[in-house]
Amino acid sequence: MNMRESINTQRLQALDSAHHLHPFADYRLKDSQISRVIVKGEGAYIWDSEGNRLLDGMAGLWCMNVGYGRKSIADAVHAQMLQLTYYNSFFQTTHVPAVELAAKLVQISPPQFNHVFFVGSGSEGNDTIVRLVRHYWDKQGSPERQVIISRLNSYHGSTMAGASLGGWPSMHKQGGLPIPGIVHIGQPSYLEGGKGKTPEEFGLEAASWLEHKILEVGADKVAAFIGEPVQGAGGVIVPPSTYWPEIQRICNKYGILLVADEVVCGFGRLGHWFGSEYFGISPDLITFAKGVTSGYVPLGGVLVGDRVANALIEKGGEFNHGYTYSGHPIGCVAALENIRILEEEKIVDRVRTDSGPYLQKKFEALASHPLVGSAETIGFLGGLNLVKHKGATVHEHIPFESALSVGMICRAHMFDSGVIMRAIPGDRLLMSPPLTLTHAEIDEMIKLIGLGLDQTLADLKQRGWV
Numbered sequence: 001m002n003m004r005e006s007i008n009t010q011r012l013q014a015l016d017s018a019h020h021l022h023p024f025a026d027y028r029l030k031d032s033q034i035s036r037v038i039v040k041g042e043g044a045y046i047w048d049s050e051g052n053r054l055l056d057g058m059a060g061l062w063c064m065n066v067g068y069g070r071k072s073i074a075d076a077v078h079a080q081m082l083q084l085t086y087y088n089s090f091f092q093t094t095h096v097p098a099v100e101l102a103a104k105l106v107q108i109s110p111p112q113f114n115h116v117f118f119v120g121s122g123s124e125g126n127d128t129i130v131r132l133v134r135h136y137w138d139k140q141g142s143p144e145r146q147v148i149i150s151r152l153n154s155y156h157g158s159t160m161a162g163a164s165l166g167g168w169p170s171m172h173k174q175g176g177l178p179i180p181g182i183v184h185i186g187q188p189s190y191l192e193g194g195k196g197k198t199p200e201e202f203g204l205e206a207a208s209w210l211e212h213k214i215l216e217v218g219a220d221k222v223a224a225f226i227g228e229p230v231q232g233a234g235g236v237i238v239p240p241s242t243y244w245p246e247i248q249r250i251c252n253k254y255g256i257l258l259v260a261d262e263v264v265c266g267f268g269r270l271g272h273w274f275g276s277e278y279f280g281i282s283p284d285l286i287t288f289a290k291g292v293t294s295g296y297v298p299l300g301g302v303l304v305g306d307r308v309a310n311a312l313i314e315k316g317g318e319f320n321h322g323y324t325y326s327g328h329p330i331g332c333v334a335a336l337e338n339i340r341i342l343e344e345e346k347i348v349d350r351v352r353t354d355s356g357p358y359l360q361k362k363f364e365a366l367a368s369h370p371l372v373g374s375a376e377t378i379g380f381l382g383g384l385n386l387v388k389h390k391g392a393t394v395h396e397h398i399p400f401e402s403a404l405s406v407g408m409i410c411r412a413h414m415f416d417s418g419v420i421m422r423a424i425p426g427d428r429l430l431m432s433p434p435l436t437l438t439h440a441e442i443d444e445m446i447k448l449i450g451l452g453l454d455q456t457l458a459d460l461k462q463r464g465w466v
């Protein structure tokens with residue numbers, strides 16, 4: 001297809017700028033920040049309207065686990081649209097895709113999960129979590145257990161409860177958040193807080209903040225702790241190995257529900273179906289979205305563990321919560337086919353035993369680049385920090401001034417060299433590619449990232465910043 005002939009890029013960009021308010025964007029800049037028009041995806045690659053091919057190192061938005069262009073998912077969706085486009089699961093009705101998907105999710109999830117509540121997105125999933133855990137404690141005769149403890153710099157969505165659980169002050173400022181009963185502790189970022197300690201010591205210290213907070217709030221008022229196994233949007237922050245087991249111990253000690261937000265980590269990203277399994281923890285509830293359908297159709301949900309589900313079943317009383325699109329049949333068939341692909345192609349196992357370790361070796365070698373202070377991966381997630389001068393340890397590197405936005409400059413050079421990474425404040429570049437990458441595609445991605453880094457270095461030298 002000659003996309004340049006069929007697509008008028010300038011027209012689309014003008015209409016986009018005139019009428020389309022993008023998520024997480026500064027609308028004052030919308031006329032000057034022209035958007036790239038993406039027109040096609042195949043495997044790990046996307047194409048823009050100018051014909052540029054880009055290796056999608058972010059799997060869309062952490063979601064295209066099986067890659068773009070899977071005909072079998074499109075076929076399943078097409079057939080279901082003709083069979084039964086929509087029906088709900090309110091008022092004693094159900095439909096085949098929701099039933100089959102619920103059963104499949106129970107089969108692939110850790111043993112404590114036998115029930116699932118469907119939603120349309122990760123944000124809706126976390127809103128459901130807030131209502132569900134408070135409902136649970138109410139039914140347990142402890143309605144005063146309302147407080148949910150989360151972490152600074154975590155991301156849990158953009159709805160009122162999702163953004164409240166998240167730990168971004170920039171989001172809290174808009175809309176009067178957090179909503180009551182949500183408090184935050186520090187994140188387990190060794191780069192941020194681990195100076196002078198081993199990662200293991202720091203992991204225990206970061207987990208101890210949970211216990212301090214529980215004691216400060218009063219254990220009898222705390223309902224749950226929520227965390228992403230690995231913080232994604234906050235910067236691919238890999239917690240030290242001691243962190244999660246200690247968090248689990250503290251939750252058990254005080255009888256507090258443990259919630260894993262697996263919207264990013266679920267469905268193979270860490271080489272297990274769920275990131276909790278990587279860290280050996282047993283959450284009571286899991287939020288999922290994104291990878292459950294590999295982004296082909298919006299769908300999310302909450303896996304409800306036996307502790308909560310059995311209590312609600314036993315105690316009874318309506319849970320007054322649900323969405324028109326809870327368990328949408330089209331999303332459910334996309335998820336079923338997506339999971340079938342993950343199983344048939346042994347993608348989760350490959351990430352754990354083969355492509356993940358290969359990616360780790362290649363990606364971590366980028367730390368030898370003069371601009372890269374540290375580079376680490378876990379499964380198919382990665383992050384690297386750009387620094388002005390390297391010191392003897394990660395805590396002695398000298399960063400660029402934040403006003404220079406070196407991370408964003410680098411991201412633009414990555415685009416020019418043909419690979420997509422995400423830049424976040426602190427000049428950190430993130431990677432979360434499709435789980436299907438072959439060794440050759442990993443080699444290509446690392447080569448393109450290296451090229452982007454070289455171009456950034458040359459650019460910064462020209463500006464006199466290094």
Ligand code: PMP
Pocket residue numbers: 062121122123124126155156157158228232233261262263264289290
């Ligand atoms: N939780 C996590 C960990 C996420 O990364 C995201 C989205 N990036 C969400 C929740 C929110 O999901 P959604 O955008 O589908 O509402």
